[in-house]
Amino acid sequence: MKVLLVGINAKYIHTNLAIRYLRNSIEELPIEVSIYEPSINNHFDDVLMNIYIQKPDILGFSCYIWNIEMVNKLCSSLSKVLPDTKIVLGGPEVSFETVDYLKQHPYIHCIIKGEGEIPFKKVIQAINTGVSIENIPAVMTKNTDNNMGEVPDLTDRIFPYNGEDLTALSQQILYYEASRGCPFSCSYCLSSTTHGVRYVDVEKVKKELELISQATSMIKFVDRTFNCDIDKTIDILTFIKNLDTETTFHLEISAHLITEELLNLLEQMPLNRIQLEIGVQTTNEESVKAIQRSTNFKKIKEIVSRVNHFNNIHQHLDLIAGLPYENFESFKKSFNDVMALKPHKLQLGFLKLLKGSKIREESGLHQYKFNEFAPYEILESKYIKFHEMIKLKGIEHLLETFYNSHKFEKTMEYLHGKLGNYFEVYEKIYEFYQEKNLVGANISHNDLYQLLEEFSELVDVPKNVFMEILKYDYLLHKRTNTLPEFFGEKTKLKERVFEFLKDPSNIEKYIPHFSDIRPTEIYKQIIVEKFAVNPISLKEEVVYLLFDYKSKEGLFEKPRVLEINI
Structure with missing residues (x-):
């Protein structure tokens, strides 16, 4: 029996963690299993063809708001040309569907609700041995809806990657989890539908991170609140700090849970070793209360300011437009409050009424009008x-x-x-x-x-x-x-720049890493420009700045800039 697992990503650079968990959970079975990862930017016909030529017996799709439209189209077409293939769906976008969905899409064999490792393996075993799947927890068929099933113990969590992955994905983002669940219950988030947090053994996390950190330049933790257990956080981040790697680790954290000990550790991090994503969402206290969010903006301001002064960590802050009780003027204030913190990135998102979320259930209360198709963004409300x-x-x-x-x-x-x-x-x-x-x-x-x-x-x-x-x-x-x-007429400086570069004392003083290079070669890697106003100090004085494109500085690796006499 041949199983094909398909994860359609939002961008080429992304990878799908779920299909790798599922692949590795069943690879011990007497079957052939493979994965396929196109993106939503691939041509539909190409994706259709690539799936068809593999002619799987079981075809699994990992479903999210960004790919469900394409998944539905593929399922419809594939059911016509591969009528004997059993199509299985899973993922957050289908986990809250009812039996009616399967009646509307009769070519889908079943849906697996919630975390898939345990029920998916049971489904594959059942199909392979000719046994009914209708009594398997977390499996929905046209006749039964068994709702969410048991969740795996993460102490035995399967490592999702294999050697082939780590070779093939060097130019992509690798996703990793050290925990599942969230200590909070924000009403717009699907994490609010589950309770508690489960953790992977810290020693196992360290072993796996050491392996994958050699395979890519970016690892993103999918943990909803990375720092909800401070002792585990300190342990893992101390390990990450000491790794011999150039990889950056992206973490989603809650600022009000950051301790002084953690701040001291963050200050010691190598440049660009970690990125922090902090969900502010709004500074409107009535909105914060309505979405059941635990936050403390005063604490966020303190933490973001202190981390900014470390000059070693990229900080990414989030806002959501369209939240309850936040009108246009209130959102302006939230925007200004967060921008005043000078984040390296401010991501402005728009409220989505996800299937299964509490805020979708409350849509009438706030008079939300929203798109009935994924990603279910709001159009307007009683506030905006x-x-x-x-x-x-x-x-x-x-x-x-x-x-x-x-x-x-x-x-x-x-x-x-x-x-x-x-x-x-x-x-x-x-x-x-x-x-x-x-x-x-x-x-x-x-x-x-x-x-x-x-x-x-x-x-x-x-x-x-x-x-x-x-x-x-x-x-x-x-x-x-x-x-x-x-920009106006450029000052002709070529001859003066060459005279500057021919003087060894200038090279030694300003750009000693060019000491063994001829002036003609140095000239190709720099620019000297005259400024009537100093763009750094803003003083109205004539300055000559040398841009050294070989020497990169700071979080964003910009050219080193030197004021010179010429």
Whole structure:
């Protein structure tokens, strides 16, 4: 018997943890099992063909909000060309369905609800031996709905990866879990449907992390609250700190659970060894209470500020638009509150009324209107209207482009300070985009800088200072001897730069790592630019800055910049 497990990811760089657990849970059985991982960006016909040519006896799909539409289409088509193949669905997007779903999709053999390792193995064994699956806990067929079944003891949790995975996935994100469950019960999250937290043995975690940390540059923990057990957290992070690896570990944490001991450990982390994701979601206390969230924004401010000063850890903060009791003005305040913390990334998400979540059950209370198809985003509510959500969607795109990308870091910092209101900066840029019919347009790298140059004329900022800061950001991200025309006439410095590079004392003082390289070769790896305003100090003075593109610095590995005399 041949089993094919399919995980359709949102992006090529992602990997599916679930199908690997399922594969490894049944590989001891007398069957052939394989996995297939396309993304939602693959052509439908290509995915259909690749599944068809394998002609599996059992076809399993891992279902999520980002792939369920494609999964349903594939199941419909495959049932016609592979009528003898038994199709099995599992995952959060189908775990809260009823028997009616199977009646509407009669070609689906069964659905496995909740955690799949135990029931999936039993289903495969039953099908392989000709036994009925209808009494297996957590399995739903057209005739029975056995609801959620037993959950596995994570002390015996199967290692999801194998040697082939670790060789093939070097350019992708590897996902890993040290625990399942969440100590909190946020009403918009599916973790609220289960209770308690189960942990993988810490020594087992260390052994597995040491192995996979040699296979990829990014490992993301899927633990809902990584630091809910402080002793285990300290133990694992101490191990991660001491690993001989260049891998970055991404953790989702609760800031108000961070202790002084953990802060001291975070300060000792090697540069970019970990990333922290902190879900603020809102600073509206009425909203926090309504979604049953445990948070303390005063504590979050303290923690984020202290970690920022360590200069070794990327901090990613989350907000959700559309929460109960948060209108447009309240969301502006939440946005400004969080931006004032200067996160390295602010992810602006939009409330989704997920199947099985408590907030979906309460949708009538808040007069939520939402899309009936995945990902079930809200359209409007009694607190916020659709046209306001449209504006927030536009602002989210601009935030990604101009803030989260770090390509305009100094420029946006300057605009934030001059306008005095973070939200207003992005709102004004959004209105500027609207006037130029650019909302939703694909805009080139150079054109983005030119648009900011045009935008600066609409706000109260000194143009001469703004343009020098913008030029500084441009050169941090692109080595070029031909700046775009909107930066003005470029000072001709080539001869003076070569004279500078021919002097060994200058090399020794500023760029000693180039000491054994000829000036002509050094010139290809640097830029020297004249600035009428110092873009770092903002003093109105002429400075010459050398951008060393071979030497990268900081969390985002930007070129080293030196002020030189030339």
